[in-house]
Amino acid sequence: MPGSLSILKFAVFKPLFVAFALLFVLAHPAAAQLSFKPTAEAVQEDKLLNALKEGDKITGRVSIPDGMSASLIQPAGRDWRDFQRSKLPWIGGIAILGMLAVLAIFLMVRGRIRVRQGFSGKTILRFASFERFTHWLTASCFIVLALSGLNVSFGRMLILPWFGADAFAAMSAWAKLAHNYLAFPFMLGLVIMFLIWIKDNIPGKLDLEWIKQGGGILSADKHPPAKRFNAGQKGIFWIVIIGGALMSLSGWFLLFPYLPANVTALQFWTVIHAVIAMLFIAAMLAHIYIGSVGMEGAFDAMGTGEVDVNWAKEHHALWVEEQQKKAGAPPDRTPHAVPAE
Amino acid sequence: MKSFVAALAFAVVAAVVVAVVLNTFQEPSSVAFTTTGARVGDPGHNLIGPS
Numbered sequence A: 001m002p003g004s005l006s007i008l009k010f011a012v013f014k015p016l017f018v019a020f021a022l023l024f025v026l027a028h029p030a031a032a033q034l035s036f037k038p039t040a041e042a043v044q045e046d047k048l049l050n051a052l053k054e055g056d057k058i059t060g061r062v063s064i065p066d067g068m069s070a071s072l073i074q075p076a077g078r079d080w081r082d083f084q085r086s087k088l089p090w091i092g093g094i095a096i097l098g099m100l101a102v103l104a105i106f107l108m109v110r111g112r113i114r115v116r117q118g119f120s121g122k123t124i125l126r127f128a129s130f131e132r133f134t135h136w137l138t139a140s141c142f143i144v145l146a147l148s149g150l151n152v153s154f155g156r157m158l159i160l161p162w163f164g165a166d167a168f169a170a171m172s173a174w175a176k177l178a179h180n181y182l183a184f185p186f187m188l189g190l191v192i193m194f195l196i197w198i199k200d201n202i203p204g205k206l207d208l209e210w211i212k213q214g215g216g217i218l219s220a221d222k223h224p225p226a227k228r229f230n231a232g233q234k235g236i237f238w239i240v241i242i243g244g245a246l247m248s249l250s251g252w253f254l255l256f257p258y259l260p261a262n263v264t265a266l267q268f269w270t271v272i273h274a275v276i277a278m279l280f281i282a283a284m285l286a287h288i289y290i291g292s293v294g295m296e297g298a299f300d301a302m303g304t305g306e307v308d309v310n311w312a313k314e315h316h317a318l319w320v321e322e323q324q325k326k327a328g329a330p331p332d333r334t335p336h337a338v339p340a341e
Numbered sequence B: 001m002k003s004f005v006a007a008l009a010f011a012v013v014a015a016v017v018v019a020v021v022l023n024t025f026q027e028p029s030s031v032a033f034t035t036t037g038a039r040v041g042d043p044g045h046n047l048i049g050p051s
Helices: A002-027 A045-051 A076-110 A129-158 A165-200 A205-212 A231-255 A263-290 A309-315 A317-327 B002-025
Strands: A071-073 A123-125 A306-308
Touching: A076 A129, A076 A263, A123 A309, A129 A165, A129 A263, A129 B002, A165 A231, A165 B002, A205 A231, A231 A263, A306 A309, A309 A317
Parallel strands: none
Antiparallel strands: A123 A306
């Protein structure tokens, strides 16, 4: 009888089983009390992440249309996050606050750049209405983009405590919409600017002389001769074009985040966008300063489009001569001479 | 002054046109990146739902 035999065997070996069970329990009291700590035995996260090389990822498999969601851990993302939280505020702070400080010191030391011979009362057309339209289209978009972009980088730190969570959230949501959609007229303005002003912004030998003389900014007696745009203005033009192109390209990837190949590429473009933005804003602060407070008579160029003839002769002597030749006017007369307001 | 006002007006109009065009061609993320099995009926008015 097989069944009877099994029962007999169990009866014989039962004391032996009990003895082994007691031995096991006494030898491993912790296991018997279920105090096992799985985290102590598991792979530590830091060790795991440190073992991953640059570009490595821990990925899973997803069936939803968002392929990027398969990335579970990407160690390079920590560097990106650290950059956003620690390095970027320093870069932005030094660039923007540093520029403001330099401009303030310059204004205190040099003062406002005056028209040496005073206003003549006669004006000359400096920028046509379409050129001014293009300038203000790009500039107005830039100001909104800059402020809303700075809100992304510094808003939580600087504005949230003042506004409170609800107001800051509402303001940031509208700022984000403005940032996203005003980027397009800004890019259009950049393209038009490039097309209409490129011919006057090719660097030449005359610019080297202008730079050697510091643009006459530090001297109250003389300004080096320049054509329509001097070397400083050409520098601003190329900063706007190159900086704007980089902002547009990187911004395009941020607007459509599935264009870059992967998350790493997307993070790269966010860094480019943020760093160029800080430098761009700093450069534009200098441009705004010299075009308004810093130089007497300069704002009229983009305000009414007409500048005083004496201002034009001091800063763009060769351009004034060209205009007079085109108009067939004698050197001392101007083609669009009208009384200044 | 006219150029300045015209530029501001154009910027606003262009931004609105771009918004309308992009919203016409693009699906909200709650639809584009989910399948019907994982899609909720009303995602609400938040960052992932319809604006």
